[in-house]
Amino acid sequence: MAQIVAFFNQKGGTAKTTSTLNVAAALAERGQRVLAIDVDPQASLTMALGVDIANLDLSVYDLLVDDDVALPEIILPTRIRGLSIAPSHPDLAAAELELLNVLERERRLGEKVIQDVLGGFDFVLIDAPPALNILSINILVASDDLVVPIEPHPLSLMVLRRLFETISKVRRLNPRLRVVGFLPTKVHHSSRLAIDMLETLRVEFPEVPMLPSIPLSVKSAESIAEHTSILEYMPRSSLSTAYRGVADALLTNHASEAAHV
Numbered sequence: 001m002a003q004i005v006a007f008f009n010q011k012g013g014t015a016k017t018t019s020t021l022n023v024a025a026a027l028a029e030r031g032q033r034v035l036a037i038d039v040d041p042q043a044s045l046t047m048a049l050g051v052d053i054a055n056l057d058l059s060v061y062d063l064l065v066d067d068d069v070a071l072p073e074i075i076l077p078t079r080i081r082g083l084s085i086a087p088s089h090p091d092l093a094a095a096e097l098e099l100l101n102v103l104e105r106e107r108r109l110g111e112k113v114i115q116d117v118l119g120g121f122d123f124v125l126i127d128a129p130p131a132l133n134i135l136s137i138n139i140l141v142a143s144d145d146l147v148v149p150i151e152p153h154p155l156s157l158m159v160l161r162r163l164f165e166t167i168s169k170v171r172r173l174n175p176r177l178r179v180v181g182f183l184p185t186k187v188h189h190s191s192r193l194a195i196d197m198l199e200t201l202r203v204e205f206p207e208v209p210m211l212p213s214i215p216l217s218v219k220s221a222e223s224i225a226e227h228t229s230i231l232e233y234m235p236r237s238s239l240s241t242a243y244r245g246v247a248d249a250l251l252t253n254h255a256s257e258a259a260h261v
């Protein structure tokens, strides 16, 4: 069974998309079959992987609003071996309104992912939008695990309480949901802000593991501009090493999960 992992934080710009792409690439490099699902109307992950959204026939929008569209129909290959994408489209912004009168609308994504795809992939990684709306709730209901990318910034901690309140409410709909860890991103190691934030996270959320920190680096955006992962663009960089570490943590977690089944 595929492990479904969402990169989730309602705060914008915490490197959710960058991390989804690079962890997906790192898992693919380890021989895993990976599907990335872009559930953000900004479609950043889709575009980063070189998909031309102007010429898309079907996207996650159709998957969510159309009963007759199944996940395999929207999946596209990417130029990263072992990585496929279920693309987003700006129309997805309208899904919120269109789902308003749909029964069990918070289960749309979960139902389609579980029914249609799990056999063909080892990991399904979901890129979440910076919001707590019906799309986000669909992601929380569909996922086994959450990775919470968090940037060293005084405002980052303030949104976390709300996030954890939402998670505990969603557990009624999805008891499997676990937070596999905080992922500190854009970390400048000598910065006081980063050191203080990591310490505060450890004190306030002692039960949440800390994944390897992702260093601050302009190379991150450069690799996206090249429509590839940092692993391909600069395989020996500290960024690549850190993302491989995150992938290994997910693999270990998946293996221990399987052992419990």
Ligand SMILES: Nc1ncnc2c1ncn2[C@@H]1O[C@H](COP(=O)(O)OP(=O)(O)OP(=O)(O)O)[C@@H](O)[C@H]1O
Pocket (backbone or CB within 6 Å): 011, 012, 013, 014, 015, 016, 017, 018, 019, 040, 042, 044, 128, 129, 130, 185, 186, 187, 214, 215, 216, 217, 218, 220, 221, 224
């Ligand atoms: N390690 C890094 N070092 C420096 N900049 C980074 C790093 N990772 C990501 N960035 C930059 O930070 C910005 C936000 O990254 P990204 O789009 O991945 O965040 P996001 O959480 O997906 O944003 P949104 O909430 O809008 O979806 C981008 O400009 C990206 O290039």
Ligand SMILES: [Mg+2]
Pocket (backbone or CB within 6 Å): 016, 017, 018, 040, 044, 127, 128, 129
């Ligand atoms: Mg994003």
